[in-house]
Amino acid sequence: MILALKHKIFIVCTCSVVLSLFLLDQSFGGKAVKQQEQQNVTVLLWHWPFHRAYSLEGDVCREWYGIPSCILTDSHAAFPHADVVVFHHHELKYKRASLPLHLPRPPTQKWLWLSLESPAINRPLAAYDGLFNWTMSYRRDADVFVPYGELVPRAPSPVPAGDERHDDYAVPGNKTHLACWVVSRYRSGHERSKVYQRLKQVVKVQVYGRWVRRPLSVADLLPTISRCYFYLAFENSQSLDYITEKLWRNSFQAGTVPVVLGPPRGNYEALVPADSFIHVDDFHSVEEMGRFLQQLAGDPRRYASYFAWHRLHDVKLYTDWRERLCQICRHYRSLDPGKVYHDLEGWANGTGFES
Ligand SMILES: *[C@@H]1O[C@H](CO)[C@@H](O)[C@H](O)[C@H]1NC(C)=O
Ligand SMILES: *[C@@H]1O[C@H](CO)[C@@H](O)[C@H](O)[C@H]1NC(C)=O
Ligand SMILES: *[C@@H]1O[C@H](CO)[C@@H](O)[C@H](O)[C@H]1NC(C)=O
Numbered sequence: 124m125i126l127a128l129k130h131k132i133f134i135v136c137t138c139s140v141v142l143s144l145f146l147l148d149q150s151f152g153g154k155a156v157k158q159q160e161q162q163n164v165t166v167l168l169w170h171w172p173f174h175r176a177y178s179l180e181g182d183v184c185r186e187w188y189g190i191p192s193c194i195l196t197d198s199h200a201a202f203p204h205a206d207v208v209v210f211h212h213h214e215l216k217y218k219r220a221s222l223p224l225h226l227p228r229p230p231t232q233k234w235l236w237l238s239l240e241s242p243a244i245n246r247p248l249a250a251y252d253g254l255f256n257w258t259m260s261y262r263r264d265a266d267v268f269v270p271y272g273e274l275v276p277r278a279p280s281p282v283p284a285g286d287e288r289h290d291d292y293a294v295p296g297n298k299t300h301l302a303c304w305v306v307s308r309y310r311s312g313h314e315r316s317k318v319y320q321r322l323k324q325v326v327k328v329q330v331y332g333r334w335v336r337r338p339l340s341v342a343d344l345l346p347t348i349s350r351c352y353f354y355l356a357f358e359n360s361q362s363l364d365y366i367t368e369k370l371w372r373n374s375f376q377a378g379t380v381p382v383v384l385g386p387p388r389g390n391y392e393a394l395v396p397a398d399s400f401i402h403v404d405d406f407h408s409v410e411e412m413g414r415f416l417q418q419l420a421g422d423p424r425r426y427a428s429y430f431a432w433h434r435l436h437d438v439k440l441y442t443d444w445r446e447r448l449c450q451i452c453r454h455y456r457s458l459d460p461g462k463v464y465h466d467l468e469g470w471a472n473g474t475g476f477e478s
Pocket of ligand 2: 297
């Protein structure tokens with residue numbers, strides 16, 4: 124049943140990809156005509172996230188991401204005519220930027236609240252009730268959904284008919300460590316620290332990062348992690364949809380199997396195949412999990428099965444703020460124009476379980 128459902132979702136996804144490629148092709152094909160018809164959407168970024176600015180020269184969304192009629196600007200002079208004004212939460216919270224509450228707000232202009240942090244880091248938010256129309260976040264129910272990464276379909280590699288051997292998948296070899304973890308800010312109160320402390324009693328965990336004064340450069344990160352059978356993709360807090368680059372980049376792109384600590388298993392399964400990761404909740408105890416990791420590393424065929432998804436999917440990371448901003452234009456016309464977030468914190472805290 125679940126499998127059938129997944130297949131349907133996959134087919135729907137494939138169709139929509141094909142459809143959007145078709146539409147994209149159409150819009151490129153009918154360039155001159157379409158550009159006249161399509162109203163531009165102007166997106167004003169009020170301040171750059173973490174004060175790192177990037178160039179907005181040229182038609183960024185069209186040239187880089189195939190999204191037409193989308194004008195990105197960071198010039199405050201555009202405020203009176205901007206369709207959407209984007210506010211990144213971190214700078215508001217630390218008073219490095221403020222909302223232009225003193226300016227007359229054009230009646231159709233939408234204010235968009237942007238954050239990729241967990242609810243615990245964003246709080247408090249009550250001061251922003253009733254000000255924002257839209258949200259942009261890793262939450263699937265945000266108005267503009269911007270995940271840290273996603274799996275995208277790829278053309279299947281040619282496997283001879285009837286030959287379903289798992290060894291055909293590219294399982295990176297040369298593994299020298301059982302489990303690895305990269306941590307820069309260690310807090311003993313974090314759930315992930317508690318799991319680590321118990322896990323290392325059972326199996327050796329190779330730790331990198333600022334916490335142990337073994338930082339890894341960007342160039343060294345993936346080659347180093349690729350030598351581990353398992354990567355501890357432990358999020359700093361457990362909240363709805365909060366699944367970061369620890370899964371997409373550090374685990375999947377590095378070619379290792381993630382052991383995840385974050386939202387419940389079902390939340391991960393909404394985004395990645397059920398057999399692509401190990402969840403801390405899959406076990407009665409951390410000790411049991413440690414023994415399982417040891418067994419799995421000694422069973423090449425079973426270990427390889429965790430890489431089966433590579434045959435049909437590639438990992439796509441989202442790291443560029445400009446690409447995220449362009450997504451606003453992609454969804455602009457289907458978003459609720461009259462929406463107001465009266466309880467932003469209530470929304471940001473999510474539902475279902477607490478962090
Ligand atoms: C949209 O913006 C582009 C680039 O600034 C401009 O050349 C074009 O005329 C605009 N289109 C409309 C319909 O305003
Ligand atoms: C395996 O790892 C070792 C240690 O980093 C390295 O010297 C060796 O070249 C690697 N072998 C392969 C086949 O990648
Ligand atoms: C956007 O939110 C503001 C603040 O609550 C509200 O006054 C305005 O009507 C909303 N915009 C639209 C177009 O509904």
